[in-house]
Amino acid sequence: MTTTIFNTMSSLRYRRITKGITVALLSTALVGVVSCTKGIKPEEHKPTPLVKLAQSVDLLQPVFVTDVGSKGNSKDPLSLQVGYDDGQVIAASRDGKVSAYDAQGKRLWQSDLKSAIMGGVAFDAASDTVIVSTRTAKVVALNASTGQIRWQQPTTGTVLAPALIHNNRVIVSGNDGLLQGLSLQTGSPVWQFATQAPSISVRGSASPVLLDNSTAIIATADGRLHALDVTTGKPLWSRRVGIPSGASEVERMTDVDGAPVIDNSQLFAISYSGQLVGVDLLSEQILFLQDAGSLKSLATTANSVIATTLDGHVRAFNRNTGAPLWDNSELAYRQLTNPVVIGNYVAVGDLEGVVHLLDTSTGKIVSRSNTKGKGALSTLQTQANTLLTQSTTGQVSIWQLKRQ
Known part of the structure; x- marks a missing residue:
């Protein structure tokens, strides 16, 4: 039985900001609760040792490696990503x-x-703009x-995820639950x-993504997905993805920290609480609900x-x-990054800076490449046959998939 995704509109508050008027959307009490929330320490598991591949193929060729710096608070929940467009690489360091x-x-x-960077990098070549965010709760345009x-x-x-730059707006998601559309030209809130914002959550957030030219x-x-008009912030629909379960507040966390994936008129999202959902955007119907929990973005093939x-x-x-x-x-338990598809393979990174390539048809690991860094890899990205990685110690590596 299918379910209509747009059957309930969000009752959450929306405000348009006019010049000279300040609108307070979150009470001091709520902000206080969220800001005092501690990170949730997961159950300890030893990482699975790597087993030598029987028939390993060297599939990734390094283009360049650089160190952007690793000073700063190592306990910050950073997942910095690289900005990349037409051969230009922009990277942010922890410090x-x-x-x-x-x-x-x-x-x-x-x-x-001069301030620790917590979220970045968003890079828009069309407007020649780079957006990052700092620990001092500032969004910075360069x-x-x-x-x-x-x-x-x-x-x-604090904004922990890269912004979305589109239609003269910079859209950011704060860890206090406030979403904002800023002017691309001035940074002023529009x-x-x-x-x-729940009282207990995993400290992180998902990057906003485009549904179409006018909708983010x-x-x-x-545990929800919100569709907003990019220009005005008008809410269009809201849908719950994460379903709370369990007796304790920790067990009932529903964070969706991986950015939703929109591909070929289908939307996919996954929650911490263990729900993977697929939606047909043309019919507005749920395709499936599957048991799977993650804090990372998904990847898709045909x-x-x-x-x-x-x-x-x-x-x-x-x-x-x-x-x-x-x-x-x-x-298992190797603190894997998000998966990305490159060629006929899916790439994932781990806590030792190793990139693993799996066959998309079978899931078999066919190749490994070591970044030779000393830190875990954070978010992976691809553009065409180029793979971009950044480690928690500030090493940025660019790889090219070899021709088969």
Whole structure:
């Protein structure tokens, strides 16, 4: 039996900001509760040792490796990602430096923000803009060609995920549950939308993504997806993805920290509480609900949706029915990154800086590449046959998939 995704509108508060008027959407009490929330320590498990591959193939060729810096608070829940467009690479370090490189790894510029960077990098080549966010709760825009700071905008909560830059808006999601659309030119708030921040949640957040040219999808810690008009912030629909279960508050956490994936008129999202959902956007019907929990974004192929689960499995499901296709447990508890598809393979990174390539049809590991870094890998990204990685110690690596 299918369910209509748009059958309930969110009752959460929406405000349009007019010049000279300040609108407070979150009470001081709520902000206090959220800001005092401690991180949840997961159950300890030893990482599965790597077993030598019987027939390993060297599939990734390094383009360049650079160190952008690792100073700062190592306990910060960072998952910094690299900005990349047409060969230009922009990376942020934990200690506040933003650096640009050309396709050969030559540094073009570096800007020191003098404050720890918590979320980044969003890079929009069309507007020549780079967006990062700091621990002091500021969103910072830089000129992508020179590194010069264009504007800085204070926010009520720390922004832990890269922004979405579209239609003259910079859309950010704060860890206090407040979503904001800022002016791309000035950084001034144009709209804001408050969600229900739970008293206990995993400290993180998902990057906003585009549903279409005028609509953004934002996943939040209350286990919901919210569709908002990019320009005005008007709420269009809201849908719960994470379903609370269990007796304690910790067991009932429903965070959706992985950015939803929209591909070929289908939407896929996964929650911490263990629900993977597939939606047909044309019919507005749920395709499937499957048991799988993750805090990472998903990957898709023509036939499947792929997740790295909380216990370190890499699992593939039929993208139309949710039926399990394969399950690789060889990397259990190795603190896997999000999966990304590159060529005919799915890549995942782990706590030792190793990139594993799995066959998308079978889930078999066919190749490994070591970044030779000393830290775990955070978010992986791909563009065409290029793979971009960044470690928690600040090592940025660019890889090219070899021709088969």
